[in-house]
Amino acid sequence: MITEEQLKSALPSKLRTFASQELAEKIDKITTDPGYAENIKENFLAYTNVLQEGRYKLDDYLNAVAYVSFKLMGYTNEEAYFRTFPDRYALLKAQGKTSRDISPYVAAYHRGKLVNKIMEQSLIPSWILNQDAYQEAINKNVQLMRTARSEKVQAMAADSLLKHLAKPEINDAPLINIDMRQGSGLDELKEAITSLAKKQKELIEGGVSTKEIAEQKLYAEVVND
Numbered sequence: 001m002i003t004e005e006q007l008k009s010a011l012p013s014k015l016r017t018f019a020s021q022e023l024a025e026k027i028d029k030i031t032t033d034p035g036y037a038e039n040i041k042e043n044f045l046a047y048t049n050v051l052q053e054g055r056y057k058l059d060d061y062l063n064a065v066a067y068v069s070f071k072l073m074g075y076t077n078e079e080a081y082f083r084t085f086p087d088r089y090a091l092l093k094a095q096g097k098t099s100r101d102i103s104p105y106v107a108a109y110h111r112g113k114l115v116n117k118i119m120e121q122s123l124i125p126s127w128i129l130n131q132d133a134y135q136e137a138i139n140k141n142v143q144l145m146r147t148a149r150s151e152k153v154q155a156m157a158a159d160s161l162l163k164h165l166a167k168p169e170i171n172d173a174p175l176i177n178i179d180m181r182q183g184s185g186l187d188e189l190k191e192a193i194t195s196l197a198k199k200q201k202e203l204i205e206g207g208v209s210t211k212e213i214a215e216q217k218l219y220a221e222v223v224n225d
Contacts, residue, residue, distance in 0.1 A: 011048055027062060036083075040069045047121040056114055064114045068122060081106045138164065145197060158197035165194060 007019035070080035144157035
């Protein structure tokens with residue numbers, strides 16, 4: 001079950017006051033199928049930046065997320081619409097509406113701005129959507145590597161940085177050449193972190209105490225002409 005805290009952390013700051021147990025329960029009850037419900041909950045949390053781009057109601061956003069989720073599962077527009085709005089579908093059927101009569105309602109909803117905004121988000125890889133969290137994780141590992149009291153934690157943080165900041169291996173697949181401009185300091189920062197991580201890991205494995213490592217000073221090397 002989605003929690004109120006998860007809602008607060010996922011929603012834009014201007015909408016966090018709407019995070020409540022009632023909203024959490026509404027999300028959980030969007031469908032009776034547990035598998036579908038889990039997928040919709042994940043998408044609800046993943047696409048909340050759409051709420052920053054317009055003045056949308058949370059209920060409308062939830063319905064649009066459910067509709068897009070069903071579409072991503074392979075359902076047709078009409079099937080996704082009926083699963084998102086079962087009560088609305090039942091009412092239309094009770095009024096004697098045929099599939100042909102209902103089709104314009106489905107088409108109008110499918111072409112709606114909110115639905116299309118979420119559709120666009122679903123095409124963006126999750127690693128791009130969560131790039132800020134990725135950088136935050138790196139920063140946390142750097143902090144642990146330098147300041148953690150446990151030598152084991154320091155070594156694990158250093159090892160994690162080495163793995164995630166390592167230069168990609170060259171393979172036979174076509175490569176995209178990305179121009180990384182010099183002077184931004186990014187390459188130097190990565191090299192410094194990698195070098196520091198390697199050195200601290202070697203010292204820890206060699207029996208040097210955490211206190212000695214923490215008290216080490218870093219000096220820039222000066223080369224005289």
